[in-house]
Each structure stands twice: as structure tokens, then as C-alpha cells.
Amino acid sequence: MIVLLADDLTGAAEVAGVCLRFGLKTAFGINEVPDVVTKSLSTAGREGGMSAYDACVVATDSRSLDADEAARLHRNLAVAVKELKPSFVFKKTDSVLRGHVIDELMVLTEVFITGKVLLQPANPSLGRCIKSGRYEINGRPLHETSFAEDPDYPASTDSIAQLLEERRQLTTNLPVRIGAVTVEKPGIHVPDCTTVEALKTGLVPGCPGCLLAGSAAFLSACLEVCLGMHVQQVVFKQDPMKGRYLLVCGSRHTQSRAFVETAKRKGTAVVEFPDDFLQEAINTEALADWADSLVEFWNRTGQMIITLSEKPVTFSNSGGVLTRRVAAVLGRLLEQCRVDELILVGGATAWAILSYQHWHLMTPVEELAPGVVRLHIDNSPLYLTLKPGSYLWPDDLDT
Numbered sequence: 372m373i374v375l376l377a378d379d380l381t382g383a384a385e386v387a388g389v390c391l392r393f394g395l396k397t398a399f400g401i402n403e404v405p406d407v408v409t410k411s412l413s414t415a416g417r418e419g420g421m422s423a424y425d426a427c428v429v430a431t432d433s434r435s436l437d438a439d440e441a442a443r444l445h446r447n448l449a450v451a452v453k454e455l456k457p458s459f460v461f462k463k464t465d466s467v468l469r470g471h472v473i474d475e476l477m478v479l480t481e482v483f484i485t486g487k488v489l490l491q492p493a494n495p496s497l498g499r500c501i502k503s504g505r506y507e508i509n510g511r512p513l514h515e516t517s518f519a520e521d522p523d524y525p526a527s528t529d530s531i532a533q534l535l536e537e538r539r540q541l542t543t544n545l546p547v548r549i550g551a552v553t554v555e556k557p558g559i560h561v562p563d564c565t566t567v568e569a570l571k572t573g574l575v576p577g578c579p580g581c582l583l584a585g586s587a588a589f590l591s592a593c594l595e596v597c598l599g600m601h602v603q604q605v606v607f608k609q610d611p612m613k614g615r616y617l618l619v620c621g622s623r624h625t626q627s628r629a630f631v632e633t634a635k636r637k638g639t640a641v642v643e644f645p646d647d648f649l650q651e652a653i654n655t656e657a658l659a660d661w662a663d664s665l666v667e668f669w670n671r672t673g674q675m676i677i678t679l680s681e682k683p684v685t686f687s688n689s690g691g692v693l694t695r696r697v698a699a700v701l702g703r704l705l706e707q708c709r710v711d712e713l714i715l716v717g718g719a720t721a722w723a724i725l726s727y728q729h730w731h732l733m734t735p736v737e738e739l740a741p742g743v744v745r746l747h748i749d750n751s752p753l754y755l756t757l758k759p760g761s762y763l764w765p766d767d768l769d770t
Contacts, residue, residue: 372412373598374404374452375428375590376445376479377463378470380725381718381742383430384757385587386463388738393594394603395425399733399746401725402431402444404451407732412455427455428735432722434470435523435691438540441471442478449482459598462584466492466499467506467513468531469524472584473539473547476559480545480582486557488545489573491585491592493564496741499586500565504549505529522690531561554581571596587742608737611712611745611756615673619701619713621694621720622760623681630716630764631678640668640675648696649679651686658696662703669708677701694723702727705753714756721757730755740765 373395377383383399390397398405404427411423429448433441452460462479464472476488493501498509506513512529513519519526528534532547551560554573562572570592574583578597583589594600612618620627635641642665648658669675677700679693686692701724704710715721733746733755742762746755758764 372408372422372424372455372457373426373459373461374455374457375426375461375463376448376452377428377430378433378441378465378475379718380430380432380722381757381759382463382465382587383428384735384744384746385742385759386461386590387426387428387735387746388742388744389587389590389594390426390428391735391738391744392591392602392605393600394605396423397426397428397735398424399428399430399735401731402429403448403731404429404455405732408455427457433475434465435719435722436471438471438474442474442541445475446478446482449479453482459593460582461590461593462582463587463590464490464492464584466494466497466586466588467508467518467526468492468534468538469518469521471538471540473535473543473545473559474541476582476584477541477543477545483582485580485582486545487554487581488559489554489578489581489583489585490559490561491564491570491572491589492561493570494586494588495565495567495569496588501531501561501563502565503563504531504561506531506534535559535561605738609745609754611714611739611754612674614711615709616712616714617669617674617701617704617708617710618676618716619697619720619724620676620678620716620760621697621723622717623679624717624760626763627716627760628681631676634676640672642668642675642677643680644678644693644697646680646682649682649684649693651689651692653696658699659703662700663707665700665704666707669704690719691723694720695727698723698727710753712754712756714758716758717760 375386387397398408408427415422433444506529508516514526514528532549546558548558548560554560570589574596583593732749736745743758
């Protein structure tokens with residue numbers, strides 16, 4: 372059993388997709404190890420057989436918590452994971468190091484009793500590289516990209532060491548070691564990485580006594596080098612946009628906006644949140660009435676995209692407020708429409724919707740493209756596709 376912990380939902384889906392790519396039967400839980408995993412391991416122990424699952428992914432939303440809460444959540448998760456006696460543990464971090472990276476790694480090293488961490492957030496195939504201890508995206512320093520304007524974790528520098536230190540809030544004895552090629556001394560080792568092959572820097576078979584953390588691309592390298600696994604031949608089976616689907620785009624990334632505009636030109640039903648519901652104070656009954664008015668609209672075609680407008684919204688905590696309103700609207704639609712495929716673009720929006728619906732257990736079904744993963748919601752006929760706002764759709768999807 373391998374276990375993967377993530378600090379956001381789309382990151383968790385992304386590493387679940389990597390597990391599927393390597394042919395691993397994968398369970399997926401929210402904020403806790405799924406019961407199906409513990410029961411499967413218990414049954415296997417009693418009967419001397421194998422667990423029904425090869426991998427377990429746990430998604431959290433710790434990036435939106437304060438440091439103490441994030442550390443406490445990861446400590447509790449680590450204690451539960453340790454009970455499973457996993458053969459391999461991986462901590463998924465943001466590829467540009469947003470979130471409580473060091474604070475969460477610190478508590479994991481304490482529970483798993485190791486002082487060594489190999490952290491590789493880079494993803495060269497997407498142009499995200501580390502050169503001489505500095506992060507760049509397609510050749511531009513990190514703090515000169517749109518990540519400098521991130522509302523929660525704006526990048527003020529391209530220095531890996533400085534980024535990690537600026538975002539650390541709890542005390543740690545683990546030094547950050549930049550540019551390391553071997554993991555010998557205690558600390559958080561962050562090698563340079565400018566090519567896909569360089570993702571394997573510092574990895575050895577088994578990686579004993581070392582916690583591995585970083586991007587989904589790094590996980591792929593870890594499975595190859597540390598566990599001797601190989602990518603399986605996977606056939607793309609289901610296009611979630613061929614049937615009765617509802618797509619919610621909460622991302623304002625340029626790639627997401629371009630997708631919505633293309634859908635409009637193709638004649639897809641696209642609905643924008645009215646300006647009245649982008650204000651700090653709204654009429655909740657009017658919001659519910661508007662949601663109900665969409666039911667007949669959706670039933671005419673069985674396909675619809677719901678998106679926020681491009682107008683800036685600046686009131687306090689507007690992001691969280693708007694995602695909860697989107698979740699409420701979607702909830703009313705799902706009560707009245709027979710939706711087969713739900714597609715969620717943007718991590719914050721997806722987390723708000725899953726929380727609103729109380730969906731805690733899902734089974735990853737297929738990786739449509741890196742970062743774009745289709746799951747089945749357990750005890751429901753509904754399928755769910757998750758996609759980060761900045762990632763591309765697969766070429767063979769009907770977008």
C-alpha cells in the first residue's frame with residue numbers, strides 16, 4: 372500500500388491520476404483515510420490475502436487553513452497513515468510552493484521519525500523548473516509571472532529558500548538544502564531540476580529513511596526509481612462531455628476563460644453568474660430562484676457550463692463567498708436534473724462543491740490528461756471530473 376497526502380483537491384486528483392497511469396487500484400478520501408482502505412487491509416490481514424487497493428490518496432484543503440490547523444490536520448493524518456504500515460508515503464505539494472509546505476513536512480517527519488526530506492516541486496514538462504536554486508516558469512522568474520498576484524500566496528521572489536522561509540510559520544529544526552544531488556544530511560533537500568530526467572535526482576531504489584514530497588511529475592519519477600514501477604498502457608474510455616453533463620468553471624485563469632469562449636462559439640449553453648450575486652450582500656431567495664430557472668434551460672440540451680463573470684470582485688473573502696454560492700446553485704440543479712457527468716474546473720470551487728454535497732469517498736476511474744481526472748462518487752450514479760484551471764484539456768476530448 373502506498374499513501375499520498377495532498378494539501379488541495381485538484382493536487383490530490385492529479386496524483387491519483389498518476390497512480391492510475393501506473394496501473395494502481397486507487398482509493399480517494401477527503402480529510403481522512405477512507406474506511407474502504409482500512410477494512411480492506413483488515414480483511415487481508417485476517418485472511419492472509421492482498422488488499423483490494425494498491426494506493427490511497429487523501430485530499431485536504433490545508434492550503435486555506437492557518438499554519439497551526441494545517442499542521443494539526445497533517446499530524447492526525449500521519450498517525451492514521453502510520454497505522455496502515457504503508458510501504459511508501461508521498462506528500463503532494465504545490466508546484467510553486469504555495470501553502471504551508473515546511474510546516475506540514477515538519478510534522479510528517481516527526482510522526483514518521485525521519486530527519487530527511489527530498490522535496491522536488493518542479494514540473495519541467497510544463498516549463499516549471501529550478502535552476503541554481505531559483506524557480507522559473509517558461510524561462511521567467513516566478514515573481515515575474517501571474518503567481519506574483521496570487522491572492523493567498525503571492526510570490527515575491529524566485530529564490531526557493533526564501534519562498535519556503537517566508538511561508539514557514541512554525542518552528543523547525545530542518546534546514547533547507549538547495550541544489551543537493553544526494554540526500555545524506557538531515558534537512559529538506561531541494562535539487563535543481565530543468566529536465567524530466569532531472570526529476571530523478573537524489574532518488575534511489577526504496578529511498579530508505581527519507582520522506583518524498585513535491586509535484587505529481589516528481590511522484591511519477593519516484594514510482595519508477597524507488598518502487599521499480601512502469602507506466603501501463605491505458606486506453607481513454609469516456610469523454611465526460613459526450614453525454615448529459617454540467618460543467619462549473621470557477622477558475623479565472625486565461626486558459627479557462629479561453630475554453631469558455633470557445634464553448635460559446637460552438638453553441639454550448641453557457642450561463643454566467645449575474646452581477647447581482649457578485650455583491651457582498653445578496654438576496655438568497657433570489658439566488659435560489661435563479662438556480663431553479665436554470666433547470667428548464669439545462670433540460671433542453673442536457674449540457675451546460677456555469678461560470679463566474681470576468682468582472683473583478685473585491686469585497687473581503689470574496690473568493691470563499693462566491694464558491695459557496697456556486698455550490699448552492701449547483702446543489703439545487705443536481706436535485707432537479709439528471710446529470711451523468713459533473714465537471715469542475717478550479718480547485719477552490721471543487722472543494723466548496725464537495726463540501727456542500729458531503730461527498731467524502733470517491734474512486735478514481737481514469738486520467739484523461741495530466742491533472743485532469745475522472746472519478747466515480749461512491750453510492751451515487753454520478754461521475755466527477757476534476758481539472759485545475761491552468762491545465763490543458765486532453766486533445767481527444769470534445770471541448
